[in-house]
Amino acid sequence: MNSGIYSILNESNNLIYIGSTNNLTHRKNQHFSLLDLKKHFNKKLQNAWLKYGRENFSFNIIEECSLEKLKEKEQFWINFYQSFEQDFGYNLVKMADRNIVSEQTKEKISKSHKKYWKNKKFSESHLANMSKSNSKFWKDKKLSVEHRNKLSESHKKILIQIDKFGNIVNEFHGIKEASEKTGFSQIGIQQVASGYKRKSIYGYTFKYKN
Numbered sequence: 312m313n314s315g316i317y318s319i320l321n322e323s324n325n326l327i328y329i330g331s332t333n334n335l336t337h338r339k340n341q342h343f344s345l346l347d348l349k350k351h352f353n354k355k356l357q358n359a360w361l362k363y364g365r366e367n368f369s370f371n372i373i374e375e376c377s378l379e380k381l382k383e384k385e386q387f388w389i390n391f392y393q394s395f396e397q398d399f400g401y402n403l404v405k406m407a408d409r410n411i412v413s414e415q416t417k418e419k420i421s422k423s424h425k426k427y428w429k430n431k432k433f434s435e436s437h438l439a440n441m442s443k444s445n446s447k448f449w450k451d452k453k454l455s456v457e458h459r460n461k462l463s464e465s466h467k468k469i470l471i472q473i474d475k476f477g478n479i480v481n482e483f484h485g486i487k488e489a490s491e492k493t494g495f496s497q498i499g500i501q502q503v504a505s506g507y508k509r510k511s512i513y514g515y516t517f518k519y520k521n
Contacts, residue, residue: 315375316384318392318498319401321359323367325487325497328356328401329394331385333378339370356401371496382407469520470504475511482520489517 314333319342321327332338342351347365351357360368376384385407394400470489472481483489486504490497495512502509504517 313375314378314381316373316381316388318371318373318388319356320369320371320497321363321367321401322369322487322490322497323363326359326398326400327392327394328353329373329385329389329392331381331407333381335372335375342370353401353403355403359401369496371498373498470500470517471520473516473518475514480515 313335314331315335316329316331317335317338319328319330330338330342343365345351346357346360346368349357349361351360373388374384389395389402389405389407392400394402395405468485470483470486471479472483472489472493474480481489481492483492486497486500489495489500493500493515495515499509499512500517503512503515504519510516
């Protein structure tokens with residue numbers, strides 16, 4: 312099975328993009344190639360890529376699933392990571408794509424859009440209005456204090472790493488440090504620590520210290 316849910320994680324600030332595909336290997340190459348070429352369809356993700364650099368982004372497979380489950384699973388993980396919120400991630404809309412199409416179809420759509428926009432001309436005033444509108448959207452978008460604190464605390468809490476014999480082998484100041492020192496993905500560690508989807512990662516468990 313090569314279909315499933317993936318993320319693109321900015322390891323500098325923990326902002327995340329959630330997506331789904333019927334070809335995980337091809338999707339990673341497609342995203343990173345477009346980002347390197349400065350032609351990615353997600354401008355927010357593209358701007359972050361240019362600001363932080365390729366070396367600070369990782370492509371992670373969250374879970375593999377059947378084509379029939381893609382939309383449902385993608386929506387779950389978008390909601391789980393709140394990746395549609397400005398301070399949490401790079402997804403531009405709250406809802407998962409309603410139509411899961413083949414990579415070949417996506418490429419055809421992409422080419423069609425490129426041809427359209429290449430020939431499309433805007434006046435300077437129209438471009439200024441679009442820019443002003445986008446700025447207003449992000450400026451007016453506010454996160455609840457509860458949501459801010461929830462994300463912040465999950466990455467700052469003390470984490471303990473436990474081996475299969477129940478011994479505490481390490482203690483970390485947050486998920487990011489645990490990932491950097493163990494080499495495990497931040498998403499994997501978070502899933503284990505939160506008790507969702509997986510109970511261990513490479514034979515270890517992680518728990519938040521009380």
